[in-house]
């Protein structure tokens with residue numbers, strides 16, 4: 001009995017001292033992240049933690065001491081719990097950054113925009129011809145009769161000048177939206193002396209009802225090369241290089257005689273149908289060939305009307321529809337999707353070059 005009492009007398013001040021020491025530790029609680037705070041909780045408040053161990057010991061405290069020691073222990077437990085919650089709350093205020101900052105984590109993907117298929121194909125056309133020495137030239141979309149028609153040898157009664165085809169901006173028939181990019185040829189020739197080697201990409205307008213196969217605006221790329229001794233063979237070579245670069249090395253070309261007011265002779269160029277390899281299919285209407293552009297040797301009248309001596313210089317020109325090339329490359333059947341800006345369609349070109 002005596003011994004037991006003696007032990008208790010020594011034991012109680014020790015227990016109080018341990019509680020007070022823990023209280024001091026709790027005051028100094030610090031954590032920089034969620035893991036550290038959890039480690040504190042486990043060390044002090046879990047079932048096997050230090051405060052729980054004190055509660056176990058508390059059971060052996062003499063009844064007359066229980067009140068004082070119990071109060072002290074409860075204070076310790078409350079303070080520890082409050083302090084841990086307080087630190088957790090301070091993390092929550094700063095958001096997940098402070099609590100769970102992990103700089104090695106892959107960021108959430110930001111949805112990237114895509115280039116429009118027309119831009120992709122236009123850029124590819126420009127790239128292929130720039131490797132043959134062509135530079136880009138630009139001209140206005142609102143034009144006059146001279147640049148769009150007269151300088152290009154269109155006779156006054158030519159149907160392309162008609163209201164049916166051309167959008168006139170004012171009552172004055174001399175202000176109109178360009179119906180083709182061939183007018184940039186004139187603008188370049190007026191200001192530049194040969195040798196000239198330009199590529200003119202741009203938007204053109206025609207008074208057409210909008211359908212799957214026609215639109216009131218679309219895109220063209222015009223090419224013009226003028227120098228001494230430029231021949232039809234040069235034209236053919238430039239276009240063959242283009243066709244193979246654009247559609248693949250195995251692509252064949254053929255030139256059919258045609259008519260354009262600004263070229264003489266004129267031709268239309270077909271490429272072998274890459275769907276059936278030239279055997280004939282529904283896409284090429286059984287012929288094995290699909291038309292992709294118009295071309296020819298620049299008519300001497302055009303050179304002269306732009307102040308270039310046609311006895312000294314010759315040249316070739318070609319013009320192609322960007323939508324047409326895009327359709328051939330990506331099989332887009334309905335022209336209208338190009339201007340609808342439906343992101344489901346545009347997203348399909350995410351992985352295109």
Ligand code: DAH
Nearest residue numbers: 180182294295296317318319
């Ligand atoms: N300008 C013509 C069109 O819009 C395309 C064209 C054909 C352009 C032959 C040319 C050419 O330069 O030589 O249909």
